Amino acid sequence: MATSHPxxxxxxxxxxxxxxxxxxxDILFVYWLSADAQTHSYPYxxxxxxxxxxxxxxxxxxxxxxxxxxxxxxxxxxxxxEVLESARSLRPWQWRARxxxxxxxxxxxxxxxxxxxxxxxxxxxxxxxxxxxNYMDLQQELIEREAESSFQAGFQKLIADMxxxxxxxxxxxxxxxxxxxxxxxGQFFSMDRVYLYAFNDxxxxxxxxxxxxxxxxxxxxxxxxxxxxxxxxxLKQPLRDLIEHNEVEFVPAIPNRLAGAEPxxxxxxxxxxxxxxPVRVRGAVVGFIGFEFLSSTPRRPDLDHLLFITTSLLxxxxxxxxxxxxxxxxxxxxxMTKLLNRRYLMPRLQELVExxxxxxxxxxxxxxxxxxxxxINDSVGxxxxxxxxxxxxxxxxxxxxxSDVVARFGGEEFVLVFPDTGLEVVKQMVSRIxxxxxxxxxxxxxxxxxxxxxxxxxxxxxxxDLNVSVDSLVARADHRLYLAKQAGRDCAVDASGALEI
Ligand SMILES: Nc1nc2c(ncn2[C@@H]2O[C@H](COP(=O)(O)OP(=O)(O)OP(=O)(O)O)[C@@H](O)[C@H]2O)c(=O)[nH]1
Numbered sequence: 165m166a167t168s169h170p171x172x173x174x175x176x177x178x179x180x181x182x183x184x185x186x187x188x189x190d191i192l193f194v195y196w197l198s199a200d201a202q203t204h205s206y207p208y209x210x211x212x213x214x215x216x217x218x219x220x221x222x223x224x225x226x227x228x229x230x231x232x233x234x235x236x237x238x239x240x241x242x243x244x245x246e247v248l249e250s251a252r253s254l255r256p257w258q259w260r261a262r263x264x265x266x267x268x269x270x271x272x273x274x275x276x277x278x279x280x281x282x283x284x285x286x287x288x289x290x291x292x293x294x295x296x297x298n299y300m301d302l303q304q305e306l307i308e309r310e311a312e313s314s315f316q317a318g319f320q321k322l323i324a325d326m327x328x329x330x331x332x333x334x335x336x337x338x339x340x341x342x343x344x345x346x347x348x349x350g351q352f353f354s355m356d357r358v359y360l361y362a363f364n365d366x367x368x369x370x371x372x373x374x375x376x377x378x379x380x381x382x383x384x385x386x387x388x389x390x391x392x393x394x395x396x397x398x399l400k401q402p403l404r405d406l407i408e409h410n411e412v413e414f415v416p417a418i419p420n421r422l423a424g425a426e427p428x429x430x431x432x433x434x435x436x437x438x439x440x441x442p443v444r445v446r447g448a449v450v451g452f453i454g455f456e457f458l459s460s461t462p463r464r465p466d467l468d469h470l471l472f473i474t475t476s477l478l479x480x481x482x483x484x485x486x487x488x489x490x491x492x493x494x495x496x497x498x499x500m501t502k503l504l505n506r507r508y509l510m511p512r513l514q515e516l517v518e519x520x521x522x523x524x525x526x527x528x529x530x531x532x533x534x535x536x537x538x539x540i541n542d543s544v545g546x547x548x549x550x551x552x553x554x555x556x557x558x559x560x561x562x563x564x565x566x567s568d569v570v571a572r573f574g575g576e577e578f579v580l581v582f583p584d585t586g587l588e589v590v591k592q593m594v595s596r597i598x599x600x601x602x603x604x605x606x607x608x609x610x611x612x613x614x615x616x617x618x619x620x621x622x623x624x625x626x627x628x629d630l631n632v633s634v635d636s637l638v639a640r641a642d643h644r645l646y647l648a649k650q651a652g653r654d655c656a657v658d659a660s661g662a663l664e665i
Contacts, residue, residue, distance in 0.1 A: 199285030620644030
């Protein structure tokens with residue numbers, strides 16, 4: 165806009181205005197805009213403009229554009245449009261903009277001015293700029309406080325939800341809970357990737373076991389990827405510290421490759437920021453959750469603390485899960501041979517018997533007994549006998565399939581269950597076991613032990629017996645085992661009474 169002066173500064177009431185305005189802390193003004201909106205000025209501006217902005221009112225009286233360098237660049241265009249709109253509609257000019265003070269600091273001002281159309285079509289506004297910085301600060305504080313309390317409420321909900329999820333976790337579904345923890349915390353803390361790395365016992369490698377990525381963010385590498393702990397220079401020391409001190413480590417910029425060594429998609433930043441939060445089980449750091457963000461958005465100063473709380477849910481859940489696993493395994497396994505015990509075997513047999521009765525699904529069991537075990541004990545001692553039992557148990561595990569059940573029935577008696585296997589195949593398998601045991605080396609404290617076994621084989625639906633029960637089936641196998649012993653041992657007897665030696 166061109167410089168112009170409407171000649172109104174000489175108004176006799178100017179002195180009156182000056183005196184009046186000197187008692188008012190804000191800036192009073194009269195603003196003039198020509199009819200063609202090409203020329204404008206401040207015919208009157210109170211002296212506060214000098215005190216506050218270090219701007220000479222005389223300059224503004226010549227050309228209103230003198231104020232432009234004092235308006236925050238982002239607010240200039242809005243201010244211009246607001247004036248034009250006020251001139252058009254004759255509605256009050258009411259606008260907020262930041263003005264640069266003497267100390268170069270911007271503060272918020274609000275304009276309140278009433279327009280008055282002049283006979284020549286130009287417009288005059290009478291009004292003031294008043295400082296609303298305190299109000300804006302207060303408003304900002306309120307917004308932040310509100311955001312903070314809703315963040316806190318959200319965080320509490322996240323922790324409460326995840327705690328109850330982990331508490332209710334059914335045996336075996338811990339993986340789903342971990343996935344959910346990664347996803348929920350990733351979303352809540354606006355992360356781009358969240359993943360769980362498990363260390364090996366020696367703390368030399370780490371394997372990614374779970375991961376979550378925000379929508380649109382690529383999982384650069386799949387789970388189960390194992391990396392050396394010192395694969396990345398920037399991560400070596402933080403991981404050492406994490407393991408040693410059980411503390412959150414923040415890595416401000418590591419190559420965007422921890423997630424994977426795959427070729428990176430375009431537009432992926434070269435560096436990412438990463439929080440490594442320790443997962444601790446039974447007093448040792450067993451891995452960490454990596455909370456990764458690609459952008460450099462500001463983060464809360466207490467974020468590391470919040471991530472630690474979130475991750476400790478996983479530590480507690482893993483601890484409990486391990487304990488449950490141990491207890492469960494202790495309750496169904498024989499502590500010496502580590503084979504399944506009778507507590508596991510009997511309900512399993514019951515289940516199979518019911519299926520046999522209901523659906524006609526036959527299955528076969530073999531009862532095995534080490535021959536002359538008393539003599540073994542007598543010759544190599546009880547510990548030698550224990551060794552023979554354990555070595556025999558190992559052979560059984562090796563010679564059967566994962567779907568077969570290998571259980572210690574008691575003493576030196578064992579039961580094998582072959583769920584989906586026909587009698588002929590079972591006979592072959594038992595025969596193979598007999599042969600393998602006969603040929604196996606049993607050496608205890610340098611003394612060779614000769615071991616053979618006898619077996620009794622029975623199928624659930626022999627003779628179409630739909631009244632079969634667990635007891636009758638076991639009794640049948642036991643009786644045939646007795647027959648095998650009677651027949652001279654080191655052999656197997658089945659329904660036909662046949663001997664397999
Ligand atoms: N070392 C050891 N011996 C056991 C264990 N459980 C049972 N025994 C012994 O196993 C022996 C079983 O002997 P018997 O039932 O007389 O039968 P056997 O000597 O194997 O003779 P046959 O079965 O007729 O071939 C007993 O002496 C038990 O004390 C165990 O856990 N460890």
